[in-house]
Amino acid sequence: MTLAEGRRDPEELPNRPGFWRSSLNPWTVRTRDNPERVAFVLHRVTGFIILAFLLAHIIETDSPVWSQYFPYSGLSGWALWNHIMAIESGLAFRIGEFIVAGAVLFHAPNGVRLLLAEFFGVGVGRPGDPRPPYVPGTFRAAQRQWLYAVFVVWIVLWLIAGVIIFS
Amino acid sequence: MAMDVEAARRVPPKQVIVRVRRYDPEAKRMWWQEYKIEAHRGMTVLDALLKIKEEQDHTLVLRYSCRQGICGSCGMTINGTPRLACQTQLTEVVSEANPVMTVEPLYNFPVIRDLMTDFMDFFNKHRSVKPYLIRKDKEEQESPKGQYDMYPDEYLQTYQYTNCIYCGLCYAACPVVAADPQFLGPQALMYALRFVNDVRDEGWGERFLIVDTEHGCHRCHFAASCSAVCPKAVDPAGAIQALRSKLFRYRLGLYKRRVSKVVGPPPEKGERIQLPPEATLLPGVDLKKLEEEPVVIKLPEE
Numbered sequence: 435m436t437l438a439e440g441r442r443d444p445e446e447l448p449n450r451p452g453f454w455r456s457s458l459n460p461w462t463v464r465t466r467d468n469p470e471r472v473a474f475v476l477h478r479v480t481g482f483i484i485l486a487f488l489l490a491h492i493i494e495t496d497s498p499v500w501s502q503y504f505p506y507s508g509l510s511g512w513a514l515w516n517h518i519m520a521i522e523s524g525l526a527f528r529i530g531e532f533i534v535a536g537a538v539l540f541h542a543p544n545g546v547r548l549l550l551a552e553f554f555g556v557g558v559g560r561p562g563d564p565r566p567p568y569v570p571g572t573f574r575a576a577q578r579q580w581l582y583a584v585f586v587v588w589i590v591l592w593l594i595a596g597v598i599i600f601s
Numbered sequence: 602m603a604m605d606v607e608a609a610r611r612v613p614p615k616q617v618i619v620r621v622r623r624y625d626p627e628a629k630r631m632w633w634q635e636y637k638i639e640a641h642r643g644m645t646v647l648d649a650l651l652k653i654k655e656e657q658d659h660t661l662v663l664r665y666s667c668r669q670g671i672c673g674s675c676g677m678t679i680n681g682t683p684r685l686a687c688q689t690q691l692t693e694v695v696s697e698a699n700p701v702m703t704v705e706p707l708y709n710f711p712v713i714r715d716l717m718t719d720f721m722d723f724f725n726k727h728r729s730v731k732p733y734l735i736r737k738d739k740e741e742q743e744s745p746k747g748q749y750d751m752y753p754d755e756y757l758q759t760y761q762y763t764n765c766i767y768c769g770l771c772y773a774a775c776p777v778v779a780a781d782p783q784f785l786g787p788q789a790l791m792y793a794l795r796f797v798n799d800v801r802d803e804g805w806g807e808r809f810l811i812v813d814t815e816h817g818c819h820r821c822h823f824a825a826s827c828s829a830v831c832p833k834a835v836d837p838a839g840a841i842q843a844l845r846s847k848l849f850r851y852r853l854g855l856y857k858r859r860v861s862k863v864v865g866p867p868p869e870k871g872e873r874i875q876l877p878p879e880a881t882l883l884p885g886v887d888l889k890k891l892e893e894e895p896v897v898i899k900l901p902e903e
Binding site for chain 2: 455456457459460462463464465466467468470471473474475477548551552553554555556558559561562563564566567568569570571572573575
């Protein structure tokens, strides 16, 4: 279903914000009392980190197979696997593991909050009669508390993950 | 973003530096221009811009009308935040330590000249969600024989959304509109919910079809900046989530709500209709209890 007729194609509009400006919008717009925007940016960034990790993880765990056809540094099969494992036990990869752990530990609980709010409309409040000081219902509703809980759970679990990874 | 009443009492710095992002469509040139103005207590950003226009540079173009936060014309990006210039006190955006204020046209809107932006796409998106009452009985819709019944709690389901003044601040703050210019935007989606919630309306099927697209309500990722910048606390972010959950139930065949009926002809001039008590009272209000206890209304301190 297309949108109603009569709409102008936005591509034809003059002087509309370009790609870079649009890409920078989550960072450049300043809003007060809006941790949801921080969560939005973090959810995107952590999503990309998890995706990058998953791709690297698939290539790494499949290395004994693909290296038989495309040997890497003269190594193939389990010899390459042991070589990769030796590289991954280094500090740089532990730091990477720590970052991935942080990404997953934020993305998962925040995803639960988003699922509840977006699909079931839970925790976003009900429409009412706006009164001073005009705080939107969504910011007074349960999702805001869930969001703070997500931040707390994230930091605590990330610290625990850091202890496990670096000890 | 609620108006800051306290800010009007504070005294702004004597001299304020206003940096305006200007645009000349003929030369297709954008540049930053700096003005220095003498500020006074109670001065808004709109006052400051009009003072510049009157005294320093009459070529500065901006759009404004009511000067009291009702018309929604003077939306602009002030210090990186989309705000109504007439409702923003200078003391909110500048201080003695930092007397510089930046004013830009609204983000996500094509610029016509200087601070004036093109709302054509914004209004077309608003129009696309059919922002009017739709009844299945077309004859009754065209020539109504009576009024529709609507109870106070049902009215509250739509009232908040009808406060929208079409200022476009939500649209300018939305990171999804920035990434996808075809996204319907917070205002249009909020207005779709305003009519989906309205018991006098029967067109929710049509509206759900319009918003159930890749550029519709599923594109929202709940950054909630629309609600954070809204000057009327309309709360589009909550509305979009409610709309999406209703659409989810509609697709599962579980969406149901009451549709109001025609309740006789409208009253003659001067005639009063006796309404049942439940039609005039909000839920939770007890008349007997109100008679016994005096009502104390606490007004916000001025």
